[in-house]
Amino acid sequence: MARVTLQTIAEHVGVSRMTVSNAFSRPDQLSADLRARILDAAQELGYSGPDPAARALASGRTGVVGMVLTNSPRDAFTDEVAVGFVRAVAGSLGDAGYSLVLLHSSSHDGVVPARDVAMDGAIIYSCTPRTKAVTALTERRLPIVTVEGAPVTGMPSISLDNSAGAYEAAQHLSELGHSDIAIVVPTVDADDEPPSESVMATASSTAAGRLDGWIRALTEAGITPRIVGTPSLAIDEILKSRIGRMLDAAPTAVLAWSDLGALEVMEQARARGIRVPEDLSIVGFDDSPLAARVSPALTTVHQDIDAKGEAAAAALLAMMRNDPMPASQVLTTRLVTRDSTRPPAPVE
Amino acid sequence: MARVTLQTIAEHVGVSRMTVSNAFSRPDQLSADLRARILDAAQELGYSGPDPAARALASGRTGVVGMVLTNSPRDAFTDEVAVGFVRAVAGSLGDAGYSLVLLHSSSHDGVVPARDVAMDGAIIYSCTPRTKAVTALTERRLPIVTVEGAPVTGMPSISLDNSAGAYEAAQHLSELGHSDIAIVVPTVDADDEPPSESVMATASSTAAGRLDGWIRALTEAGITPRIVGTPSLAIDEILKSRIGRMLDAAPTAVLAWSDLGALEVMEQARARGIRVPEDLSIVGFDDSPLAARVSPALTTVHQDIDAKGEAAAAALLAMMRNDPMPASQVLTTRLVTRDSTRPPAPVE
DNA sequence: CTGAAAGCGCTTACAG
DNA sequence: CTGAAAGCGCTTACAG
Numbered sequence: 001m002a003r004v005t006l007q008t009i010a011e012h013v014g015v016s017r018m019t020v021s022n023a024f025s026r027p028d029q030l031s032a033d034l035r036a037r038i039l040d041a042a043q044e045l046g047y048s049g050p051d052p053a054a055r056a057l058a059s060g061r062t063g064v065v066g067m068v069l070t071n072s073p074r075d076a077f078t079d080e081v082a083v084g085f086v087r088a089v090a091g092s093l094g095d096a097g098y099s100l101v102l103l104h105s106s107s108h109d110g111v112v113p114a115r116d117v118a119m120d121g122a123i124i125y126s127c128t129p130r131t132k133a134v135t136a137l138t139e140r141r142l143p144i145v146t147v148e149g150a151p152v153t154g155m156p157s158i159s160l161d162n163s164a165g166a167y168e169a170a171q172h173l174s175e176l177g178h179s180d181i182a183i184v185v186p187t188v189d190a191d192d193e194p195p196s197e198s199v200m201a202t203a204s205s206t207a208a209g210r211l212d213g214w215i216r217a218l219t220e221a222g223i224t225p226r227i228v229g230t231p232s233l234a235i236d237e238i239l240k241s242r243i244g245r246m247l248d249a250a251p252t253a254v255l256a257w258s259d260l261g262a263l264e265v266m267e268q269a270r271a272r273g274i275r276v277p278e279d280l281s282i283v284g285f286d287d288s289p290l291a292a293r294v295s296p297a298l299t300t301v302h303q304d305i306d307a308k309g310e311a312a313a314a315a316l317l318a319m320m321r322n323d324p325m326p327a328s329q330v331l332t333t334r335l336v337t338r339d340s341t342r343p344p345a346p347v348e
Numbered sequence: 349m350a351r352v353t354l355q356t357i358a359e360h361v362g363v364s365r366m367t368v369s370n371a372f373s374r375p376d377q378l379s380a381d382l383r384a385r386i387l388d389a390a391q392e393l394g395y396s397g398p399d400p401a402a403r404a405l406a407s408g409r410t411g412v413v414g415m416v417l418t419n420s421p422r423d424a425f426t427d428e429v430a431v432g433f434v435r436a437v438a439g440s441l442g443d444a445g446y447s448l449v450l451l452h453s454s455s456h457d458g459v460v461p462a463r464d465v466a467m468d469g470a471i472i473y474s475c476t477p478r479t480k481a482v483t484a485l486t487e488r489r490l491p492i493v494t495v496e497g498a499p500v501t502g503m504p505s506i507s508l509d510n511s512a513g514a515y516e517a518a519q520h521l522s523e524l525g526h527s528d529i530a531i532v533v534p535t536v537d538a539d540d541e542p543p544s545e546s547v548m549a550t551a552s553s554t555a556a557g558r559l560d561g562w563i564r565a566l567t568e569a570g571i572t573p574r575i576v577g578t579p580s581l582a583i584d585e586i587l588k589s590r591i592g593r594m595l596d597a598a599p600t601a602v603l604a605w606s607d608l609g610a611l612e613v614m615e616q617a618r619a620r621g622i623r624v625p626e627d628l629s630i631v632g633f634d635d636s637p638l639a640a641r642v643s644p645a646l647t648t649v650h651q652d653i654d655a656k657g658e659a660a661a662a663a664l665l666a667m668m669r670n671d672p673m674p675a676s677q678v679l680t681t682r683l684v685t686r687d688s689t690r691p692p693a694p695v696e
Numbered sequence: 697c698t699g700a701a702a703g704c705g706c707t708t709a710c711a712g
Numbered sequence: 713c714t715g716a717a718a719g720c721g722c723t724t725a726c727a728g
């Protein structure tokens with residue numbers, strides 16, 4: 001049997017194809033009675049509504065927004081902050097009738113999702129601008145919002161004031177009296193070294209902002225931190241072993257670039273009998289749901305992930321509506337003092 | 349300026365539209381030299397590749413797979429198990445060149461994503477069959493895989509042996525010597541009551557499977573549990589207050605339908621000075637990342653979320669390839685004994 | 697290896 | 713409130 005299309009229904013009911021289309025897409029364009037007859041016929045013939053691909057081509061709208069995440073979704077979804085962001089974006093977008101499609105940044109068999117998936121706009125989350133996916137997306141001249149990364153020319157970006165948050169965290173430690181402080185941060189290839197230009201230049205934009213804030217505050221306090229890093233984006237084996245080495249001659253406090261990183265330090269410290277916070281203070285970043293739950297509860301820099309997701313979605317929706325170009329935004333952070341930090345133990 | 353299309357490039361290079369199409373989509377159909385010239389021209393004219401919507405209409409393929417989650421993505425992404433599932437599915441699908449689109453189950457302005465988004469197949473995760481989204485999807489006659497829910501007729505389903513897992517959990521408690529046991533489970537409206545048909549009939553399919561397993565094991569041991577539930581899908585205020593009431597006359601052990609539920613019980617118990625596991629044993633379900641991290645580490649029923657996601661993706665990919673219809677699968681569970689369970693304290 | 701023909705299923709914009 | 717015309721940008725299947 002041939003496929004059922006608008007035409008089939010039109011013939012069955014004895015109206016034009018256009019009227020059937022209106023019955024589905026513009027209910028106000030025809031009488032309620034006629035519309036009911038058309039919908040009944042559609043039901044009867046097993047027609048589930050206008051074909052989305054055809055509709056997208058004819059109307060120029062897909063109802064879909066793309067999101068490219070740092071790496072593959074596989075990596076990104078390991079990160080609570082990224083998950084929270086996706087959640088907030090998908091929620092806000094859904095409220096406006098849009099669906100979110102997760103775009104792989106790699107390609108398979110010549111398929112580059114960022115180039116080949118139909119969409120009305122896109123959000124680029126925490127990506128380096130030179131990713132293939134980002135390039136492909138940019139070339140399409142779609143509305144784009146960048147989050148935590150270098151903005152696409154002429155497009156708005158949403159980011160966090162990473163530097164100010166980190167500054168506050170470092171200041172907190174120095175005010176408590178700490179001066180032997182280590183920084184733990186990925187995307188920076190450093191093994192317990194003092195900060196240097198060459199080491200810091202490798203940082204991702206988020207890491208760079210946080211590094212900047214930590215170093216500023218510590219420099220003002222006359223403190224030179226040690227830096228423990230890894231070239232990768234995540235808590236890999238390199239970072240774990242470097243954290244271990246750092247704890248061999250443990251500082252009195254650690255600044256971690258994320259709560260997960262802070263927990264890794266906390267676990268390794270515990271395994272060695274280093275007490276937190278008595279022997280070692282730890283400050284995280286993000287205030288993920290875990291932070292308040294672990295024991296001791298983690299002092300950390302709070303960021304409002306929901307607000308970030310909503311801001312990104314709102315900016316993109318405005319662009320897709322052809323509203324005036326939305327402004328870029330820098331969201332603020334707030335230090336949350338819990339139980340993982342206290343003054344250093346007096347020297348005996 | 350007019351939009352740049354295949355035609356534009358074709359005229360510029362002096363070949364047919366078809367040849368330009370081949371340059372992008374079937375590189376083996378033309379000489380490398382000609383292809384390079386075409387691609388250069390495209391680059392120069394700012395053509396980023398064939399329009400995805402037009403390509404989808406003409407070819408009948410979109411490269412996109414839909415997923416409908418229990419409720420809105422907003423709710424689903426609060427659940428670590430759901431997040432892990434999405435992660436595994438998106439990863440497997442991405443490896444095959446497909447992107448995953450998250451489908452809102454509600455509608456906005458007459459837009460029903462499950463009906464209106466172009467896709468090649470869909471995964472229905474943990475939904476009741478009567479959801480509008482599920483109905484809409486089914487009517488489209490797309491390849492569909494159902495996960496943790498009633499299968500769509502003629503389509504494969506992937507699920508967990510919830511009943512066997514729960515059986516093992518309950519058996520563990522009875523073997524430890526517990527006989528005063530409470531069950532905590534959502535989608536069941538019960539306030540510390542003994543099991544009854546009417547109460548249990550409301551359970552979602554996942555909850556129903558787990559309830560079945562718990563009750564079977566306890567019945568065999570001659571134990572009548574108390575049931576603490578809530579009509580909703582999540583840990584809401586009703587459930588929290590009912591847990592509180594249950595702890596007023598605390599049992600010696602609790603079976604929770606999820607690790608998050610188990611943690612809620614653990615926290616409320618701690619707040620009341622009820623020690624876990626000395627005064628109260630707790631068993632969770634899922635073995636989420638949190639389970640091993642909390643203290644005391646949670647005894648729970650492990651399920652392999654990655655395997656579940658991969659199985660769902662593999663089944664759907666097979667259907668989209670027109671392979672023979674894949675078989676439904678029931679995945680197994682495994683009890684992981686950690687520190688939150690022990691024999692009940694001797695009666696003094 | 698290249699191209700002319702036919703068509704994918706719908707919507708926009710307009711006329712009545 | 714309804715419909716005839718034109719077109720969205722591409723690919724499939726075939727002929728040369």
